[in-house]
Amino acid sequence: MGNISKQEKKRINSLAVKKYRDKERLFVVEGEKSVSEFLASSFKVRKIYCTCEYGFPVQHPDITQITSSEMQQISNLKTASTVLALVETPSVEIDALPNNELLLALDDIQDPGNLGTIIRLADWFGINYIVCSLFTADAYGPKTVQATMGSLTRIKVVYTDLYAFLKSANEKNLIYGTFLEGENIYTAELSGNGIAVMGNEGKGISPEIAGLVSRKLSIPAFVNNAAESLNVATATAIICSEFRRRIYQ
Amino acid sequence: MGNISKQEKKRINSLAVKKYRDKERLFVVEGEKSVSEFLASSFKVRKIYCTCEYGFPVQHPDITQITSSEMQQISNLKTASTVLALVETPSVEIDALPNNELLLALDDIQDPGNLGTIIRLADWFGINYIVCSLFTADAYGPKTVQATMGSLTRIKVVYTDLYAFLKSANEKNLIYGTFLEGENIYTAELSGNGIAVMGNEGKGISPEIAGLVSRKLSIPAFVNNAAESLNVATATAIICSEFRRRIYQ
Numbered sequence: 311m312g313n314i315s316k317q318e319k320k321r322i323n324s325l326a327v328k329k330y331r332d333k334e335r336l337f338v339v340e341g342e343k344s345v346s347e348f349l350a351s352s353f354k355v356r357k358i359y360c361t362c363e364y365g366f367p368v369q370h371p372d373i374t375q376i377t378s379s380e381m382q383q384i385s386n387l388k389t390a391s392t393v394l395a396l397v398e399t400p401s402v403e404i405d406a407l408p409n410n411e412l413l414l415a416l417d418d419i420q421d422p423g424n425l426g427t428i429i430r431l432a433d434w435f436g437i438n439y440i441v442c443s444l445f446t447a448d449a450y451g452p453k454t455v456q457a458t459m460g461s462l463t464r465i466k467v468v469y470t471d472l473y474a475f476l477k478s479a480n481e482k483n484l485i486y487g488t489f490l491e492g493e494n495i496y497t498a499e500l501s502g503n504g505i506a507v508m509g510n511e512g513k514g515i516s517p518e519i520a521g522l523v524s525r526k527l528s529i530p531a532f533v534n535n536a537a538e539s540l541n542v543a544t545a546t547a548i549i550c551s552e553f554r555r556r557i558y559q
Numbered sequence: 560m561g562n563i564s565k566q567e568k569k570r571i572n573s574l575a576v577k578k579y580r581d582k583e584r585l586f587v588v589e590g591e592k593s594v595s596e597f598l599a600s601s602f603k604v605r606k607i608y609c610t611c612e613y614g615f616p617v618q619h620p621d622i623t624q625i626t627s628s629e630m631q632q633i634s635n636l637k638t639a640s641t642v643l644a645l646v647e648t649p650s651v652e653i654d655a656l657p658n659n660e661l662l663l664a665l666d667d668i669q670d671p672g673n674l675g676t677i678i679r680l681a682d683w684f685g686i687n688y689i690v691c692s693l694f695t696a697d698a699y700g701p702k703t704v705q706a707t708m709g710s711l712t713r714i715k716v717v718y719t720d721l722y723a724f725l726k727s728a729n730e731k732n733l734i735y736g737t738f739l740e741g742e743n744i745y746t747a748e749l750s751g752n753g754i755a756v757m758g759n760e761g762k763g764i765s766p767e768i769a770g771l772v773s774r775k776l777s778i779p780a781f782v783n784n785a786a787e788s789l790n791v792a793t794a795t796a797i798i799c800s801e802f803r804r805r806i807y808q
Binding site: 423427430431433434435436437457459460461464494496497529530531532533536537538539540541543544545546547548551552554555558 | 672676679680682683684685686706708709710713743745746778779780781782785786787788789790792793794795796797800801803804807808
């Protein structure tokens with residue numbers, strides 16, 4: 311007989327779906343490194359499931375040891391790891407957003423892997439806040455959490471009406487956006503604060519949001535007849551890198 | 560009765576596996592944009608399957624119209640597109656590699672999505688050749704082909720013993736590698752040619768390959784206590800961007 315009920319398994323599996331994550335205000339974190347990062351963070355880890363191979367001892371009031379086959383049944387990974395945690399979804403207040411640092415804004419980023427990679431990039435480049443449109447992928451979905459590699463513990467992700475947010479922000483902040491045509495990002499003047507908007511994978515930045523962009527930037531392609539566009543996560547990498555490079559000039 | 564036999568379906572599905580791709584010297588390309596790019600390229604498109612929704616007419620001696628449900632059965636996508644092509648795997652000769660341009664070398668990149676994104680980046684940044692270690696993911700696997708968004712038609716991907724290749728190349732070429740510690744990439748002198756080595760997702764550049772690197776580079780993190788590393792595709796984006804940025808200085 312297993313250590314985890316059918317009902318419990320069903321509940322954990324349901325957290326792969328946003329509707330149930332929102333209802334329970336819980337999400338799933340898997341893997342030793344990620345779970346230990348969440349345990350060391352301000353996030354509240356509600357419950358931990360682990361197998362007997364789980365390497366290091368953890369102080370937590372609610373740990374249940376389960377079998378590897380049970381773990382596979384509750385895991386979102388092809389090959390489950392030794393530990394899975396249920397973590398409380400934080401509330402991030404839009405009012406708390408700072409005016410004097412660089413923020414990222416995401417206009418309907420759809421792919422969970424792209425979103426996770428962007429959160430990891432933000433962490434590397436010291437960008438503390440990501441403001442997402444309401445149609446952006448959910449930061450607490452299993453693929454996104456996995457792709458952040460623990461960076462989600464350090465980055466505040468806010469979901470809001472992006473148009474309204476940028477409209478109210480653009481008096482005090484420069485709003486940068488990347489387009490196929492714009493100022494060459496390598497030679498453009500970039501400040502250490504402001505809001506950099508990244509657009510949807512297929513459609514780019516939507517026309518309404520584009521209307522609020524005060525500085526249009528472009529990553530020049532090296533040759534004509536090349537790829538039509540860059541993947542949004544790699545474009546974000548180049549943009550964040552360019553903003554931060556200016557420190558070393 | 561369908562227009563495609565059980566055996567044919569089985570054969571197409573088998574091409575998701577490298578062993579069968581190697582045996583047949585064929586790979587699968589899906590989606591209108593990608594298929595049209597392959598048709599316009601020097602690749603040989605052996606056969607095309609399309610549904611009645613396939614938007615534009617194509618001149619090809621071997622087109623079979625199938626139903627949407629047959630298409631879903633042979634597709635590697637969650638939601639099949641209207642067209643799927645069988646394309647001949649090219650032979651790329653290692654001897655043809657140029658000495659006077661920038662190349663990328665991949666030391667055991669495992670994730671097909673990362674490889675595809677890197678191929679797309681190479682296309683954007685005018686890097687014509689990617690030299691892969693024998694344990695690098697296969698450029699002709701379905702996920703990789705999908706992630707290249709057609710860039711695979713323009714980039715030559717060579718698989719070889721990477722250590723032997725770099726050993727013979729490093730008399731004539733600077734070999735760059737990215738490490739957690741190295742010269743700050745933003746201020747390092749970078750040339751328009753040479754070989755930039757990117758390491759495995761988990762382990763980075765292997766010790767033997769590291770021994771052949773003549774210039775160790777590092778992407779500085781903006782803050783301490785940040786993400787431990789960057790995703791290899793985003794790191795490649797930043798590195799390619801830095802090499803090409805120097806043109807605009």
